[in-house]
Amino acid sequence: MSSLADLDIAEAAAGLRRGDHAAVDLLEAVLRRATITEAHLHAYLTIDHDGARAAAEQADRDLASGVDKGPLHGIPLALKDNMCTRGIETTAASQILAGYRPPYDGTAVARLRVAGATLVGKTNLDEFAMGSSTENSAYGPTRNPWNTDTVPGGSSGGSSAAVAVGSAYGGFGSDTGGSIRQPASLTGIVGVKPTYGLVSRYGLIAFASSLDQIGPLARTVGDAAVLLEAVAGWDPLDATSYRGDVPAITGGLDAGVEGVRVGVVTELMGEGIDEEVRAATRAMIDRLADAGAIVTEASLPATEYALSAYYLIAPAECSANLARFDGVRYGLRIEGDTTEEMMARSRAAGFGPEVIRRVLLGTYALSAGYYDAFYGQAQRVRTLVRRDFAAAYDNVDVLVSPTSPTTAFPLGERTDDPIAMYYADVCTIPSNLSGDPAISLPTGLDSAGLPIGFQVMAPALGEETMFRVAAEVERLAGFAARPFLATDEVISA
Amino acid sequence: MKWEAVIGLETHVELQTASKMFCGCPVDFGDEPNTAVCPVCLGLPGALPVANEEAIEGILSIGAALDCTLTESSLFYRKNYFYPDLPKNYQISQYTFPLCIEGHLDVDVDGTSTRVGITRVHMEEDTGKSTHVGDGGRIHAAEHTLLDFNRAGVPLVEIVTEPDIRSADEARAYGLELQRIVRTLGVSDAKLEEGSMRFDANVSIRPVGSTELGTRTEVKNVNSLRSMQRAIAFEIERQIDVMESGGTVVLETRHWNEDRGATTTMRTKEESEDYRYFQEPDLLPLFIDEEWQERVRARLPALPAERRARYRAAGADATTAAILVDAEGLGPLFEAAVAAGADPRTTGIWLTGEVVSYTRRENKAVADTALTAEHLVELAAMVSDGRLSATAAKEVLIAVMDGEGSPIAVADARDLVQVSDEAEIEREVDAVIVQHPDAFATIESGDMKPFGFLVGQVMRATGGRADPNVVQELLRRKAGA
Numbered sequence: 001m002s003s004l005a006d007l008d009i010a011e012a013a014a015g016l017r018r019g020d021h022a023a024v025d026l027l028e029a030v031l032r033r034a035t036i037t038e039a040h041l042h043a044y045l046t047i048d049h050d051g052a053r054a055a056a057e058q059a060d061r062d063l064a065s066g067v068d069k070g071p072l073h074g075i076p077l078a079l080k081d082n083m084c085t086r087g088i089e090t091t092a093a094s095q096i097l098a099g100y101r102p103p104y105d106g107t108a109v110a111r112l113r114v115a116g117a118t119l120v121g122k123t124n125l126d127e128f129a130m131g132s133s134t135e136n137s138a139y140g141p142t143r144n145p146w147n148t149d150t151v152p153g154g155s156s157g158g159s160s161a162a163v164a165v166g167s168a169y170g171g172f173g174s175d176t177g178g179s180i181r182q183p184a185s186l187t188g189i190v191g192v193k194p195t196y197g198l199v200s201r202y203g204l205i206a207f208a209s210s211l212d213q214i215g216p217l218a219r220t221v222g223d224a225a226v227l228l229e230a231v232a233g234w235d236p237l238d239a240t241s242y243r244g245d246v247p248a249i250t251g252g253l254d255a256g257v258e259g260v261r262v263g264v265v266t267e268l269m270g271e272g273i274d275e276e277v278r279a280a281t282r283a284m285i286d287r288l289a290d291a292g293a294i295v296t297e298a299s300l301p302a303t304e305y306a307l308s309a310y311y312l313i314a315p316a317e318c319s320a321n322l323a324r325f326d327g328v329r330y331g332l333r334i335e336g337d338t339t340e341e342m343m344a345r346s347r348a349a350g351f352g353p354e355v356i357r358r359v360l361l362g363t364y365a366l367s368a369g370y371y372d373a374f375y376g377q378a379q380r381v382r383t384l385v386r387r388d389f390a391a392a393y394d395n396v397d398v399l400v401s402p403t404s405p406t407t408a409f410p411l412g413e414r415t416d417d418p419i420a421m422y423y424a425d426v427c428t429i430p431s432n433l434s435g436d437p438a439i440s441l442p443t444g445l446d447s448a449g450l451p452i453g454f455q456v457m458a459p460a461l462g463e464e465t466m467f468r469v470a471a472e473v474e475r476l477a478g479f480a481a482r483p484f485l486a487t488d489e490v491i492s493a
Numbered sequence: 494m495k496w497e498a499v500i501g502l503e504t505h506v507e508l509q510t511a512s513k514m515f516c517g518c519p520v521d522f523g524d525e526p527n528t529a530v531c532p533v534c535l536g537l538p539g540a541l542p543v544a545n546e547e548a549i550e551g552i553l554s555i556g557a558a559l560d561c562t563l564t565e566s567s568l569f570y571r572k573n574y575f576y577p578d579l580p581k582n583y584q585i586s587q588y589t590f591p592l593c594i595e596g597h598l599d600v601d602v603d604g605t606s607t608r609v610g611i612t613r614v615h616m617e618e619d620t621g622k623s624t625h626v627g628d629g630g631r632i633h634a635a636e637h638t639l640l641d642f643n644r645a646g647v648p649l650v651e652i653v654t655e656p657d658i659r660s661a662d663e664a665r666a667y668g669l670e671l672q673r674i675v676r677t678l679g680v681s682d683a684k685l686e687e688g689s690m691r692f693d694a695n696v697s698i699r700p701v702g703s704t705e706l707g708t709r710t711e712v713k714n715v716n717s718l719r720s721m722q723r724a725i726a727f728e729i730e731r732q733i734d735v736m737e738s739g740g741t742v743v744l745e746t747r748h749w750n751e752d753r754g755a756t757t758t759m760r761t762k763e764e765s766e767d768y769r770y771f772q773e774p775d776l777l778p779l780f781i782d783e784e785w786q787e788r789v790r791a792r793l794p795a796l797p798a799e800r801r802a803r804y805r806a807a808g809a810d811a812t813t814a815a816i817l818v819d820a821e822g823l824g825p826l827f828e829a830a831v832a833a834g835a836d837p838r839t840t841g842i843w844l845t846g847e848v849v850s851y852t853r854r855e856n857k858a859v860a861d862t863a864l865t866a867e868h869l870v871e872l873a874a875m876v877s878d879g880r881l882s883a884t885a886a887k888e889v890l891i892a893v894m895d896g897e898g899s900p901i902a903v904a905d906a907r908d909l910v911q912v913s914d915e916a917e918i919e920r921e922v923d924a925v926i927v928q929h930p931d932a933f934a935t936i937e938s939g940d941m942k943p944f945g946f947l948v949g950q951v952m953r954a955t956g957g958r959a960d961p962n963v964v965q966e967l968l969r970r971k972a973g974a
Contacts, residue, residue: 084539097538104532106539203539210774239543239776317774320571323582324536328640339577339638366573366769375771 003488004029005166009223012169013071016063023059023074026169027052027118030076034120034167037485041143041152043162045081046089047121052076055118062116069116071226077112078168080159081122082129083214084203085109092205093137094127096325096332096350106203107238108172108214108231115230120168123158127352128322129179129207131155132424135415136354143411144187145483146450150408153183153424156217160187163217166486170218170227174204176211177310178403178428181440184217185403185453188442188481190224190470191217193428195460196435197242199228200235206321208314209240211432221441221474225250225467247461252468257291260469263298263396265457268427274406280452281402284443287476288400288469298392298399302384303430309381310429311422312365316375318355319362325350357418385433393459398469401427403440403453427455436460439470443477451481494737495701498729499709500658500694504671506650506681507619507689508551513646514618515542515585520648526641534646536580541775544569548616548648549592549779551680553789555650556593556614558674558796563786567592569616569773574766577638578621580645588770591615592779598654598674599798600666604811609667610655621645656695656706661726668692668718673797673818685717692721696728698736707732708742712756714749724749728756800824808837816845822859823848829866835873843869847890863896872900875910879960885909911960915967918951918959922967925950936972944968 004012004021015021031047038044059074079085082092084102086109091097105113112119126136134142134157144152145165152161156173160183163171173180175193184191192215199214206212216227229249235241264285269278289295327333327346334345351359365374392399405426414421431438438457446452454473458466510520516533532540556563570588596611622644627636652671658664672690675683683690692715697707712728715721727749732742747756795803797818804814804827817824823844831837852859872889875881881889881904892903904910925947926933932943944965951964 082539090538092538100538102532102537102539104537201539202541205538206775208774237543238541240541240774316771319769320573320581320583320771323573323575324538324580326575326577326582328577329535329580330537340575343575343577363769366771368767368769371769371771 005033023056027056043158044121073116076118076120078162078171080173082205093125095138107200107235126155129155144408145485153186155179157183178425180215184440186408188451190441192439195437200238200241202237208317221470248464253471257293257472261396262293263399265401267303268401276446277402300388305381306430309378312378315358315362319359389434399457403455407450442479496698497701499656501656503693504652505691508648510547514648529643559596559611561593561596567779569776570770573769578623586617587615609657612653619647619649661722665722698732711746809841813841830869833870835870862894
């Protein structure tokens with residue numbers, strides 16, 4: 001537990017500048033950690049040894065010659081494998097993209113390179129980010145470093161497991177319905193879904209365009225803030241990216257919660273939420289009140305329908321977004337007698353069952369005669385969800401809830417029950433539908449020794465207040481536990 | 494029974510913008526296949542579209558020229574269908590809330606004007622090009638298909654009319670006028686043979702007097718306005734034959750076969766696809782505020798109809814006015830010359846006659862000849878004050894276009910200036926009377942038969958340079974005729 005790999009980003013960065021260690025040492029530390037943990041976790045799909053080493057060496061040379069690129073200079077990070085990286089295999093954990101090497105870096109990736117980060121590799125996910133357990137990966141599941149019989153959550157389970165276990169200092173994922181926050185919750189780390197449009201989606205392999213948002217995973221709230229700052233900001237290549245100034249993110253971390261109005265979402269504190277999770281959430285809320293926050297109940301009545309609406313909107317958008325995977329220009333091709341047959345065979349062979357389920361669901365929801373009852377109705381619910389949030393934020397500064405209704409669940413438990421799996425996102429989906437930011441951070445462990453996540457939500461561009469409250473939660477929780485796998489000792493599973 | 498045709502047209506126009514609709518690739522068709530491409534127009538994973546403002550300006554100008562309402566808030570949609578030359582397997586297009594709605598275009602056939610309603614003008618992106626290799630280039634028997642994505646993502650404007658057109662001639666007139674407008678706006682070269690302008694026609698028939706619409710067919714693959722006219726005329730006759738022989742017209746898409754001069758079934762509409770339109774989540778709604786709308790309208794150049802009216806007001810007849818609009822560069826010359834005092838009729842005849850034939854013969858644009866409005870004014874003045882005969886003027890005009898100099902300089906150099914000094918001409922007339930006393934006596938007696946002969950003798954004596962009007966006048970006076 002005294003490995004370099006267990007430092008947080010702020011400590012590692014400070015050590016670099018003090019000369020305690022070099023960027024290549026940080027890289028070696030996470031790579032050594034990975035050699036131990038990967039056999040148990042399978043967090044990474046690709047580790048870019050050569051590229052990472054070259055980047056770390058460059059970071060050391062730069063620093064030696066006085067070029068300091070900021071807080072991520074020389075810091076080894078993990079990227080979800082749906083973020084396009086130039087020349088490095090990017091599969092979205094799908095067979096249909098096996099061997100695909102993008103000719104370009106996505107905007108977030110490019111900004112991380114500019115920030116001097118060492119990009120270690122590409123992490124596992126549910127195929128095309130569709131799932132809540134990382135079991136839907138075509139290349140095998142990722143396991144939870146706290147208990148390898150359980151899932152790390154998903155779909156950014158690879159990044160969350162890597163960050164939790166120390167095979168990266170921080171990571172990036174994408175959050176369409178909770179895919180950053182829920183795995184962060186299940187693996188005991190911090191995960192942020194920024195305001196929709198704050199981080200460019202250019203180069204993120206799209207699942208559901210109106211919901212997808214890239215965000216950071218880290219071991220501390222401060223690290224998460226630094227990671228977000230590096231990638232946030234307008235991008236002319238993404239028409240939906242926010243053109244205004246990036247809100248202050250790291251500014252208010254030490255400001256405390258005195259006078260901050262905190263609303264507890266009634267609908268996310270009742271039935272369906274595990275008793276221990278509910279109790280831990282309630283305990284943290286009480287401590288926030290003790291710390292000076294003004295706590296009230298807040299109601300989001302349309303939340304009841306949010307999950308159903310999400311599972312129409314996201315599949316509808318994905319049915320079009322995934323149409324480009326047809327075997328014509330790139331990716332898997334299974335030949336056929338006609339073009340149509342080639343396309344159909346390639347898609348049938350290249351997509352896994354959950355992806356096919358959602359493409360079919362979405363195609364159906366958009367079909368003539370069904371559109372109004374399904375997609376149209378879901379959009380109306382989305383409007384109601386937005387109104388609920390807006391009304392709630394008239395009276396409170398942030399909303400809080402559990403991140404996930406349960407802690408990490410056993411592998412295989414929900415793979416045959418899609419509805420049970422979809423329910424894992426019940427607390428996180430509303431923020432995707434509204435486009436508002438939300439953060440998850442650990443507050444404690446349940447009786448099985450698994451992390452419990454706490455969610456703080458804020459209005460659009462309210463990142464500063466959200467991080468401010470999260471930082472206080474982090475201090476109040478004093479969560480310092482690490483997964484048993486976070487070690488450089490060889491462990492027999 | 495008497496039948497009436499009901500026709501609506503859908504027109505696609507490729508905009509010749511600097512870059513494609515949703516990415517920075519150049520709009521260039523001369524390139525090697527698959528060189529004007531990028532992650533966006535190839536539909537690579539993770540790539541996103543960003544709308545091209547120049548293209549939006551282009552479509553708005555088309556909408557404004559067609560007297561459309563420019564909508565303040567407009568949405569992009571995804572039109573979903575699988576086809577190998579459609580990189581994303583959806584086309585970014587518009588559905589409800591297109592950029593321009595409810596306009597009209599007046600077209601003229603043999604002096605009768607018809608108003609064709611414009612339902613909508615919307616923005617979309619073009620597809621790539623498929624080339625089917627093997628077995629005559631037909632997709633079903635092809636061995637393989639070559640794909641070129643240079644055209645993929647080129648801005649495409651679709652213009653949809655109301656079913657207001659009643660004949661193949663009207664359809665052609667509509668097509669021509671729309672082509673003129675698009676070219677006047679400078680947003681596209683609008684060449685049917687190159688595919689930068691494409692027409693699909695919806696054709697149905699109904700008994701004269703009926704207000705119901707008959708079953709329509711959609712006619713595709715017309716590569717010129719002439720073939721559109723022929724295809725529609727054929728389709729009307731075919732439908733009349735079907736109805737009069739007791740059959741029914743089937744809702745279908747029909748393919749125009751230029752060689753056979755006939756339409757054939759392409760696919761019936763029962764097989765038609767459900768495009769599953771939904772709002773494009775990668776693009777924000779477009780807001781065209783009043784200021785932008787006004788800017789577009791203020792920037793509109795003079796449109797063909799307006800220019801025709803102006804030329805007519807300046808003294809051109811209808812045919813001349815139409816040619817002045819259609820032949821590039823003539824209109825401004827006409828207007829400038831007439832404004833500076835040139836006779837509109839003569840100037841119109843020169844421009845639509847000598848100048849047009851010269852530019853065709855020499856394969857030159859008007860602007861590439863040496864001709865200026867000042868030349869026309871000078872030339873017209875020389876004719877009207879009798880210094881130049883009509884025939885000599887045409888010779889001078891051609892020489893001026895060739896760059897030999899101003900009309901006066903050319904006429905002098907070629908010795909074409911007419912003698913219109915009466916005293917000088919009178920001397921020649923008197924000499925001719927002396928040489929041909931019998932002829933003169935005949936006209937004096939009132940028999941005008943030798944009159945032309947005597948005029949000719951004077952002209953010959955002056956080397957053709959005497960003003961024939963003056964010669965005639967003098968002879969008449971002397972003969973007391």
